[in-house]
Amino acid sequence: MGRGKDEVRYDADGARRVMRKRDYMADFGGQLGLGLMANLVGQLTYFYTDKVGMAVGGVGVVMMIAKILDAFTDVIVGNMVDHSKGGNKKYYSWMFRMAIPAAIVIILMFTVPIQAGQTAALIYVLVTNLLLTAVIYTMIATPFGAVMIVRTNSLSERSSIGLFRAVGNYGAGMIVAIATIPVTNILGGTQNAWIKYGVIIGAVTLLLFLICYNNGRKAKFASDYEQEESVEAPEEEENVPFTEAMGMLLHNKYWVIVLLFNLITSISSAVAASSGTYYAKWIFGNDNLVAITGTAGMLATVIGFILSKPIIAKLGVTKTVQLGLLGAAVPALIRCLFPTNFIVNVTCSLFASFIQIPLMCLYGVLTAMAVDYNEWKYDKKLVAMSGGAIGFGSKVGNGLGSVILTAFLSIGAYDATLEVASTSMRYAIYGFSNYLPLIINVVMFLIFTRFDLEKKLPQMREEVAARKAAK
DSSP: OOOOTTOOEEOTTSOEEOOOHHHHHHHHHHHHHHHHHHHHHHTHHHIIIIIIOOOHHHHHHHHHHHHHHHHHHHHHHHHHHHTOSSGGGHHHHHHHHHHHHHHHHHHHTTOOOGGGOHHHHHHHHHHHHIIIIIIIIHHHHHHHHHHHHHHOSOHHHHHHHHHHHHHHHHHHHHHHHHHHHHHHHHTTSSHHHHHHHHHHHHHHHHHHHHHHHHHHHHOOOHHHHHHHTTOOOOOOOOOOOHHHHHHHHHTOHHHHHHHHHHHHHHHHHHHHHHHHHHHHHHTSSOGGGHHHHHHHHHHHHHHHHHHHHHHHHHHHHHHHHHHHHHHHHHHHHHHHHSTTOHHHHHHHHHHHHHHHHHHHTTHHHHHHHHHHHHHHHHSOOOHHHHHHHHHHHHHHHHHHHHHHHHHHHHHTTOOTTOSSOOHHHHHHHHIIIIIHHHHHHHHHHHHHTTOOOTTTHHHHHHHHHHHHHHO
């Protein structure tokens, strides 16, 4: 007999399962929309320099300023969400409020008024970047990130949510990486072509957010079932002053490691988002080739997602992350040795994409583990603020990535008007495409050797449960 519609289900640890198939798909859609926004921003450096004609140095400085200002909003919004009213539904209401503004600003990102001069264009770039990332993206992503922790108490379901979100986020990256250059070239390759492309992405993002919100507003959280079963549901967390909450987080060793993890990997992701286009155009002579590399990466991604759950189940969280970091360093080293070989480059991209997929499924799980440690150490989860402050690291990392990329280009005397790359341009592109990923992944592996929380969590959860029972 099939499983009854209202059958109560539990995971191996005895936690009630609350997720349905449509919940996972709607959650996937929300993350896909966020991923489209984030990855589209990663393409902007190339758009600003090669399609609009803006100065490389100015673009780098403006993007850095935008990301630094953007980063502080994550902490502020996280604290605000933690102490706002509205129960479970408050996490999805932000998505509904920001859906239409998100679509509008996505389009505005490409309407840079270069005719008004470099200064006016740079101011426009700063304002639109801040609106999209510091305001709209943050007000959607911060509460949406907290949903993983409060939606279900089942670690198995949290891992599954992480998997679906990783698929959505990576899928968005692949869509943007593969489609952007060919589609805009088909549309004419001009700034107007990119504006049309922005209209398409904006409409898709709006639809995804509305679907996710509609499902979320009707969803039942773990605490809803506890109330139905006459179990005392957890109260909304007591207000913790901002400075006190930040002090707690900074004294949480594991939260700091996850913060550094997000910071460093975000630097790598920000550079990688644009480096492929520069590499294809100047090293291989055709920027349309970036679609081939992206397609190879997508094939590896599909295989990686299929194997992610068994890999994580076999190795555990910590070893899976360490494998992904070392696995990404190896193809970077090979590219350093054979920088002009297209086949080697595509093969390395395929392997790197595959080996890092299980790691990507664990971003939210790592944050949830740090939140559990908060509860054990302070009796305060600080759910949204923990995720928001982690977002701080991600956005600063993205800003630093943009600055590093433009710094390499400036040092290499980058000139978009040349037909063939100069020697200094080629070595600059090798630097941020091959050598930087090698160094970053090795450094992050060394940092992550200090993350030993996984084996401690079961005992910590027992102690927390005992404290609650005593109360």
